[in-house]
Amino acid sequence: MATETILSLANPVFSCYLFYVSLLTVKLMIMSLLTGFQRFKKQAVINPEDTFLGAEIKIDDDVERVRRAHLNDLENIPPFMVIALAYLFTNPSYKVASNLFRLFTASRFLHTLIYAVFVMPQPTRAILFWIGFVITWYMAIQGLLTFNF
Amino acid sequence: MATETILSLANPVFSCYLFYVSLLTVKLMIMSLLTGFQRFKKQAVINPEDTFLGAEIKIDDDVERVRRAHLNDLENIPPFMVIALAYLFTNPSYKVASNLFRLFTASRFLHTLIYAVFVMPQPTRAILFWIGFVITWYMAIQGLLTFNF
Amino acid sequence: MATETILSLANPVFSCYLFYVSLLTVKLMIMSLLTGFQRFKKQAVINPEDTFLGAEIKIDDDVERVRRAHLNDLENIPPFMVIALAYLFTNPSYKVASNLFRLFTASRFLHTLIYAVFVMPQPTRAILFWIGFVITWYMAIQGLLTFNF
Numbered sequence: 001m002a003t004e005t006i007l008s009l010a011n012p013v014f015s016c017y018l019f020y021v022s023l024l025t026v027k028l029m030i031m032s033l034l035t036g037f038q039r040f041k042k043q044a045v046i047n048p049e050d051t052f053l054g055a056e057i058k059i060d061d062d063v064e065r066v067r068r069a070h071l072n073d074l075e076n077i078p079p080f081m082v083i084a085l086a087y088l089f090t091n092p093s094y095k096v097a098s099n100l101f102r103l104f105t106a107s108r109f110l111h112t113l114i115y116a117v118f119v120m121p122q123p124t125r126a127i128l129f130w131i132g133f134v135i136t137w138y139m140a141i142q143g144l145l146t147f148n149f
Numbered sequence: 150m151a152t153e154t155i156l157s158l159a160n161p162v163f164s165c166y167l168f169y170v171s172l173l174t175v176k177l178m179i180m181s182l183l184t185g186f187q188r189f190k191k192q193a194v195i196n197p198e199d200t201f202l203g204a205e206i207k208i209d210d211d212v213e214r215v216r217r218a219h220l221n222d223l224e225n226i227p228p229f230m231v232i233a234l235a236y237l238f239t240n241p242s243y244k245v246a247s248n249l250f251r252l253f254t255a256s257r258f259l260h261t262l263i264y265a266v267f268v269m270p271q272p273t274r275a276i277l278f279w280i281g282f283v284i285t286w287y288m289a290i291q292g293l294l295t296f297n298f
Numbered sequence: 299m300a301t302e303t304i305l306s307l308a309n310p311v312f313s314c315y316l317f318y319v320s321l322l323t324v325k326l327m328i329m330s331l332l333t334g335f336q337r338f339k340k341q342a343v344i345n346p347e348d349t350f351l352g353a354e355i356k357i358d359d360d361v362e363r364v365r366r367a368h369l370n371d372l373e374n375i376p377p378f379m380v381i382a383l384a385y386l387f388t389n390p391s392y393k394v395a396s397n398l399f400r401l402f403t404a405s406r407f408l409h410t411l412i413y414a415v416f417v418m419p420q421p422t423r424a425i426l427f428w429i430g431f432v433i434t435w436y437m438a439i440q441g442l443l444t445f446n447f
Contacts, residue, residue, distance in 0.1 A: 003305075007156055015296045015297045016298065018238055018292055019292065019296035021235045023298075025228050025232040025235075025285060025288075025289040029228070029282065029285055029286055031224070047217075049269070050271060052270065052271050065345070074227075075330060076330075078228065079323050079326045079327070081231045082231070082380070083319065083323040086323075089316055121347055133330065136323060136327055137327055140323040141324075143320030144320045147307075147313045148310065148313045148317060149400075156301075157300075158445075165445070165447065167387055167444075168441065170384045171442045172442065172447075174380070174381040174437075177373070178377070178434055180373070181373060181431065198418070199420060201420050219373065
């Protein structure tokens with residue numbers, strides 16, 4: 001494929017990329033809602049001006065757990081969004097690329113579920129982290145092998 | 150519009166997108182300056198090697214407030230930068246898209262102003278957060294409806 | 299150059315951009331490995347379910363140092379990845395653009411080395427931070443001057 005036409009909806013890999021970027025954006029935004037929900041449920045806030053509805057300034061384990069899951073997303077999802085775009089220019093097959101997008105997205109949703117909603121024993125969370133992590137490494141290495149420094 | 154020509158300066162929506170990406174980058178970089186300024190003003194640092202100018206290792210409320218505003222930006226601005234690019238491929242009108250970019254950017258600047266410079270009572274900060282948050286959701290949902298999974 | 303052909307591998311600046319995006323992704327992923335390595339070495343974890351291999355729940359200075367270096371990367375690298383893409387549309391020369399990508403990437407690798415592996419006295423880390431910081435500002439300002447708001 002001419003690289004000029006990679007970033008076109010006529011390219012099914014690109015349309016698929018945009019779909020999972022949209023879904024991962026929803027996933028990231030859900031983390032903010034989840035933090036707000038836990039802060040409300042546990043009545044635990046961090047700023048003095050946030051106590052106006054009766055909550056107290058305190059550190060709560062469940063709130064911190066959601067915040068750690070959120071930070072883990074920030075460490076992994078925005079880099080994935082960018083490297084997956086670069087990966088499109090390594091000319092991957094639709095089958096491989098679309099399944100990597102799906103697997104990454106599923107692993108991140110499940111990672112949060114296991115980390116911050118229904119806490120499960122390790123190594124469940126570690127495995128889910130590594131699925132997305134290896135996919136990101138794979139795309140980055142494909143990029144290093146394809147592009148000119 | 151042919152989707153091949155969306156990412157062209159001849160497309161006013163794309164040029165507008167690039168302008169607000171540039172402005173939001175400036176906004177993110179200002180947060181680092183603001184943190185440095187507060188650390189200097191309150192003489193509060195976190196690393197032993199940073200005490201060379203006389204500051205002490207301590208946790209300061211005003212420094213932490215800036216850092217929370219910065220983290221809130223990191224949770225919202227990089228995802229917006231990516232989803233807004235995807236949103237360009239949903240074929241939005243210039244009027245709608247450009248105003249969403251402007252409103253998002255303005256809400257984030259004001260959010261920091263209210264959170265970390267001139268602290269104001271809630272729900273001011275919550276409202277400013279939700280303006281940017283709803284715009285991001287809107288773009289993500291448009292993406293989910295437009296692109297193929 | 300017609301702006302339609304900027305995002306093509308036939309454009310050496312774009313190929314170079316994609317290479318450094320790949321390398322910076324590797325760099326970000328290394329931070330997760332470094333955190334895991336320090337947590338294992340110091341036997342210091344944060345979640346109760348992570349103690350299954352014998353580690354304890356505690357805050358360790360070396361772990362926190364790596365985490366601060368990681369957060370500093372998150373504050374600077376994803377914005378760079380996006381603003382550098384916008385910068386491609388300001389029509390920079392290959393020589394200037396490619397060297398800015400190289401310098402930014404080198405400064406971030408060295409920043410982590412000095413911050414979290416071989417700790418060196420200030421202002422070493424500050425200088426390395428400012429190299430990447432100024433490059434990001436430069437690209438953002440070029441963007442503000444080029445694109446239409």
